[in-house]
Amino acid sequence: MTTLLDVKGLVKSYAGVHAVRDVSFALNAGEILALIGPNGAGKSTCFNMLNGQIKPDAGSIRLAGEEIVGQPPRTVWRRGVGRTFQITATFASMTVRENVQVALLSFHHRLWSMIGYAGARHRAEADELLALVGMSEQAERPCGELAYGDLKRLELAIALANQPRLLLMDEPTAGMAPKERVELMRLTAGIARAKNIGVLFTEHDMDVVFEHADEVMVLNRGQLIARGTPQQVRQDRQVQAIYLGEGLLYDAKHRAEALS
């Protein structure tokens, strides 16, 4: 496997609050890695450093061997780091297809000439992406009419329009019903593995984490305290004591088994 993301010694403090302390990890192409931890553990701060929104106080972030630390979000995005957010951002009055076309226009450096353009440009490419996420039948519908689960799939298609090498997903299944959560993550994991995209995601739902992640990292008070397969992390005494509690881990394991 090829190392896609190599993070070394990331540090970030806010006026005396040590949000992230000396975080190092690597992620391979095609790997699905979960970053979990209790509230305030530093997950969002890590994500925001990875996509350039926050400049770390120290550390290195290499994407496919190239240093990207300190680069602005647009540059990081251009280098192939896509991101989805807890709150989905789409143009409500435009159709599903047009939203993907706008993302494609942007990827192909044509955003400034977008007005009056989207109707014809990149239509076939947009339709391919919509087919990939199972949204072909919704292509003509205005986004404002979509159910929440469909919006999340559209957001995935929009992120894929940038042909990312790395996808950062911030609580991708927040606000979804349990069945929809499993479906969205199955879809995401299948596409990522097929296209060799690395995925780093944060998630509060342990069923989603244990069923879909290849490996799980646990952050506590800004420090990584464990990394391993879902099975290893579930059995890690420090993780059980510090974060999850044995009951929660046990329940999540059995719910994941019942869903599979």
Ligand SMILES: Nc1ncnc2c1ncn2[C@@H]1O[C@H](COP(=O)(O)OP(=O)(O)OP(=O)(O)O)[C@@H](O)[C@H]1O
């Ligand atoms: N802009 C900021 N200014 C000051 N302190 C901050 C700022 N952003 C985050 N923090 C602090 O840094 C620590 C880590 O916060 P962060 O949001 O990264 O955690 P998190 O793991 O994403 O939490 P959650 O799961 O609740 O979203 C917390 O103590 C938080 O209060």
